[in-house]
Amino acid sequence: MADDRILTTRQGHPVRDNQSMRTVGERGPATLENYQFIEKITHFDRERIPERVVHARGAGAHGYFEAYGTIGDEPASKYTRARVLNETGVKTPMFVRFSTVAGAKESPETERDPRGFAVKFKTVDGNWDLVGNNLKVFFIRDAIKFPDMIHAFKPDPVTNRQEAWRFFDFIASHPESLHMVTHLKSPWGIPANYREMEGSGVNTYKLVNDQGEAVLCKFHWEPKQGVRNLTSAQAAEIQGRDVGHATRDLYDNISAGNFPEWEFCVQIMPDGPNEHLTFDPLDDTKLWPVDQFPLLPCGRMVLDRVPDNFFAEVEQSAFGTGVLVDGIDFSDDKMLQGRTLSYSDTQRYRVGANYLQLPINAPQPGVKVYSNQRDGQMTYAVDGTGANKHINYEPSTLNQGLLEAPKPAKEYHQLVEGHLGRYQPTRVQDDYTQAGVRYRSFQDWERDDLIANLVGDMKACPEPIQLRMVYHFSHCDEDYGRRVAEGAGIDLAKAKALPPLPGKPAPGQNRTGSTYTDGKAEEGMPQLQAAE
Template identity: 65%
Template sequence: MEKDPSNRDKDDEEQENTLTNRQGHPVTDNQNLRTVGNRGPAILENYDFLEKISHFDRERIPERVVHARGAGAHGHFEAYGTAGDEPISKYTRAKLFQKKGKVTPVFVRFSSVIHGGHSPETLRDPRGFAVKFYTEDGNWDLVGNNLKIFFIRDAIKFPDMIHAFKPDPITNIQDSERFFDFCASSPESFHMVTFIYSPWGIPANYRMMQGSGVNTYKWVNSEGEAVLVKYHWEPKQGIKNLTQKEASEIQAENFNHATQDLYDAIKSNDYPEWELLVQIMSDDEHPELDFDPLDDTKLWPEDQFPWLPIGKMTLNKNPEDYFTEVEQAAFGTGVLVDGLDFSDDKMLQGRTFSYSDTQRHRVGANYLQLPINAPKKRVATNQSGGQMQYKVDRAPGQNPHINYEPSLLGGLKESIQNGKEYTPYIEGKLVRQAIDRQSNTKQAGETYRAFEKWEQDDLISNLVADLSNCDQRIQYKMIKLAEEADKDYGRRLQEGLAKAAGGGSSQKPLGNRDGDLSPEKAIEKGHDADPY
């Protein structure tokens, strides 16, 4: 006898609509990595995450999945030898920072994040800000964005976020409803939405935008003591952003304007400069804060954790060949040198696997042998083979028959540890849980109030323009988040959407693809009532 559909058992329901991995295993938690306690660190046995992110890393061939549109330049970094008034050795033993005036070569790649390789540089999008330091201890990659926070705090959500922001898989057109559907369902993203939809979402060019490591890292000194650290790049040229109107006017004339601006400035010897500053925090949970310091959706308050200058970067040489240098440049958040370390930031730990894994897929297993990626020092490994290998990383005098370690027959030897090893104590149950202190909208309100009036006006205008095309349930949620952040913010967004829906607007009326959702139906479906 055929089953009554209203009485389907759990197994039937799982077969029809339950999320699974590629092995067919039901996914019980798609929001949180498995970590030691809810603050981390993450563990390698996160099978669902590793399968998900590994597949995501390989979705596009050969263009970068994200950060496809980019420009780059060579230069150098000059250390100050101090962090504020303190010798930098108090906090880190990283050699490139120790001596005042010490110069380290760098290569920088600027980029947009979501859009394709030939997209206009005026589109609303975070901008990548990746710096490769060719230090005496090997390469250090400081990989971040122009904005100092991110949309999500757990790496397991990254593929879903990018899917929502990329073009619709059916129409191949980007859809603001998909973007806001994800953001409305991920309240931690609201602070980033506030920045992206303001003029800060469209930097005027690469020379006049900030940079940030975004994630929390650690510094380790010679005694094996660690502190938490955040990195910030401040442009000496000043900061300039664009309104939507200004961006549209530029795009009509030149969709390569930022790349051209950087190239022309360096060619005319007007070398752009950035000062590198850090915020330092003791390595503990800081219960006095209303947010977790490892949460990459949050800013550290400057009055409590001041910005300390530690050096200056100058870009003074354009690439000789775009593909060889800019396109094949490969960065990874796991590329650290002695004195620099990871924190338990869940996004950082996920990025650390994903970035280098992506480069091996995109450029090849031997991407680090390319001149733009190779360290400017000797390399000796026991790794060999793979596509496009053109040399063996062998030390002078190394027995060529010995490609393993340890050996008594002339193989490579382990290095001596510089300073005391950093050995943090970790204890806790392995769990899949969100962090305790989320405070998803407070800083968005602080950011809104810190904006100048023209920035607030542009933010509301841009949000209304895109949200007015969205399902009514998404609008309700975004208004609620705005109201939680700041009453004026919520009021203006609500009024703007009501006006857009009430005639005199070319935008589609409030509603959803299945027809208008009344307040009663919204409540019945578990959504907020009509705020208008």
């Protein structure tokens, strides 16, 4: 290969693995010395001025959260010491920002695109940000691929047009995306509005209790208004008369006193590798089957006030997946670990180093902020400094500066061990089963819309992409691949005869070459509600 085709960092170092972050063992946490990833993601965070790189088009509303004090039938304290999930009778202030993902700031809200669902709980223990989407899975499982993914989904750098061939050129090499694509290209890819859509934290987190015990968890918002989606034809009709219909719907309903409400639910799984499962619970391209891990209600959210000023509150609102409260912790989900760096880094660049001084982002009144962080552009206040304002460091032998907070009686200590390196999964890497289950769970009209959308896209792609995508769809479900091939005029036999992707296991095998079967693959998948 010619030297001008070798991928390098901006320092000129050759990139020998652009697929995986460096982690401690295959499933361990990422390390801060991930220079290649840090250079890549922090440059990506700064690619757009001044709008967000992703989630540029958005709407927001204020509301409150009320905890039930229970998680399912158990006291919430069994799983977590987070007060926001334990204390009943408390209305925790919240701000929620809904958004599209790939489109620009003035793009229509009828676009086929995931919808951002970012929630800022202003708890008595400080802020907790839960930053997710309406769809419960994602395109990729390793954050180092995020800039590549968004580049492929954004407009062509030459034509400035979003192109189907660029989108599917990326997807064709990343079969873990098939589950998300099956959602996205169906009516579930265009929610009818923000009120009637689900929300999900997407990534895997941990809950930690007073005994320092942890469980894995996923967070979900279930709309009490029900779920409603649009076909491409319905979306086109709405777009012809209103490119901001979802914002209008949200604001009009709240202003009329029709306050939208969601039930907050968690799924819980024992901490650990969970090797008995046919999927990795840290893989955000997979769902946790609800028959094994049911949605356990733990609270409700109500939105009851629209912003007073769109720019000050919606545009300047800033969220980060690293903003957690005591009792909620990180898992080793590689996307979560990468997002935790990227999101807050983006906000410091986009809004400024002092973005947390803005009222929309600051903790609720009554929560005192004491830090030794100083200066930076647009500083207009100084955090509380204790007895001696001269001491903006810690510790001090004068015993007049800020002090560390008391530690919990029992801290959670995760055992981490392994060889540092870049890893591809060696456990089951089944990127087809859940996508096939999703396809078969659709109603006939939803499948018809999915196939029609994919056929249109495939016709805009060159043959190598067409063949590889039909190969993928066929491994998800025979009918899925056949219908796309027939609709787009693609040679089905030629597609199915393709070899596996380089470096990927053959369908039905893991990376060690052993085969697997999934006799319960279709059991326990979340049931979809019909889009009206």
